[in-house]
Amino acid sequence: MERVVEQLPREEPQFAQEVWRRHWSNLISFPEPANIDVVREFYANARSYSDEPQPFTSYVRGRPVDFDANTINSFFNTQWPGGNSQCHYSDALRTDFAGIDYEEVERTLCLPRGHFHRNRQGQPLHIKRSFLTPLSKYWVAFIHANISPCSHMSDLNVSRALLLFFILQGQPINVGNIIAHEINDCAHTALSNTPLGHPSLITHLCEIAGVDTSMPPFEKPRKTIDRSYYLQYCLSDEEGQNIPAPPPPRRHRRNRPDSPAQPEEEGPQNTFNMADLNAKLEALHRMGLAHADMMRQVYASSHPGFMTSEEYAARVAWPGDQTSTDGGAGTSSGAQAMEEDQSEEEDEEEEQSEEEEEEEDTESDS
Template identity: 50%
Template sequence: MTSSSGKRMKTMASKRKEKEPEQPHSSRFLSRKHEKHFKVVQDRRLLMERKVGMIPNFAPQFGEQLLGNDWGKLATCPTPANIAVVKEFYTNARKIGDYPAENYLGYVRGHAIRYDPDSINNFLDIVWAGEQCQFALCMEEGADFDDVERVLCVPGGHFQRNRAGSVVNIRRTDLTPLAKYWMAFSHANIQPCSHVSDITLSRALLLYYALRNLNVNIGQIIADEIRMCANTTNNKAPLGHPSLITHLCKIAGVDTSISKMMKMEF
């Protein structure tokens, strides 16, 4: 009996040991698996945010809508992007085994980088009091597609549907000039996307709520976009929000002054 109990205790101890996370083995990567994944991230390009310059004459409402949503800071690049820092961030933000230990947590050169919704809203000077996010609600319960078309599309413009009749996207050519400007801004600064010939349903709904000046938790949307980007299985997907990430790393104490810098304007 004693021998059997001893074996059981040894087996349980072995299992506990197996579940222990790997210890970070360098100042740059959480684990050896993350270091290996870095080679994949190195080949992914950055999709830069765009600093909003002069508002074109056909879209004078854009600035008013941007400020009405308290997204003014989102329209300015906080700092040029440090490419090396951004790629290390995305490498360590990927969930591999037991790392990172929390959601919305990255790691760069010995510093924990939090990119949770509150951290992003705080950086953007947005006060989110916990009210219902209308965008999240419509993603769960559905939207009035006819009204979305009225707000976003030129006369005759409409959603494209698949064979089953489900809404898929809106062609860029069907968007109003104002909606096109919002699309370019959103694809660079909110929901990064390099595909510009059409806009997907979720991205179209975000534009709709922005133009209607309804409650949108932009910090939550950006945090989820960063997390999805870090964990995507598409090794060719571009890395979004590099300027924002560089600034969050700088706030956390990372030296972001070294390496190549990138910035872009409309």
């Protein structure tokens, strides 16, 4: 649906001046509610099934409705002074834009470092909307609404970019011819879900042809493109924006082998933990000696052969401090004393048993 577009003489005086110079005041202010049934009937009858040149004529409620370039230019009061000649844009479109300097187009439409997105063959495809200048964005909104309808607003394709380029370059534009071909292409599209373009203009043309367009349903024009739109959609994403340069072609690089890991230097061992552990073990050893000394004092009086403190200390001395014989396999003096006591007791028992045997022999002889 078309939209009313304000001129913004303060924010974008170049837009207002160009609209005035081209006599496009009606083109930015004409949209009114469109009759949906009339528009559908117009497009249904605008399709031609013959091989002859398109007459740019449709039929609505039995009445012929012309939509050729002259009829549209007359409605907008934008007469084309070139007669049957084509404008620069139409010539470029007919030759598939041969000989166009796309770098010049980028410099005219885009911010510094803005550029076309290209395919692998280097052919331009579209320009991202964020790459455009605020003035170009405002023109694009007007073109998409009232000249070349498009619902995809995130970028600008090549044909619409060149249309804007010729407008900003001051080249003459046959706007009636462009809109007539847009309507004709929409009528002959093979897609059933394609939005019907220029509904407000078609309603006006049908009304001029004598068709009753007063019966609903109606579709109102979309929201006006005004200063609020300019501030929100044309300036908001420009502050501080840094457009990246086109990425260079990637080069294949071999993976470098990982460098061998450097051996870690062995630092000095932590001797504090070992010293602390030895001190604790020595404390436990001293505690054991103290307990043994207490036991010795308790039982020494009733057990004459009990080891003395010195003998016990030698017996359970700290490893490495024991006094040993026979290459380290001998026993301590305390152990030897205990063995001697045991041997003396055995000798006494043997002597006693011998005396008893002698007494028995004497009694038997008597």
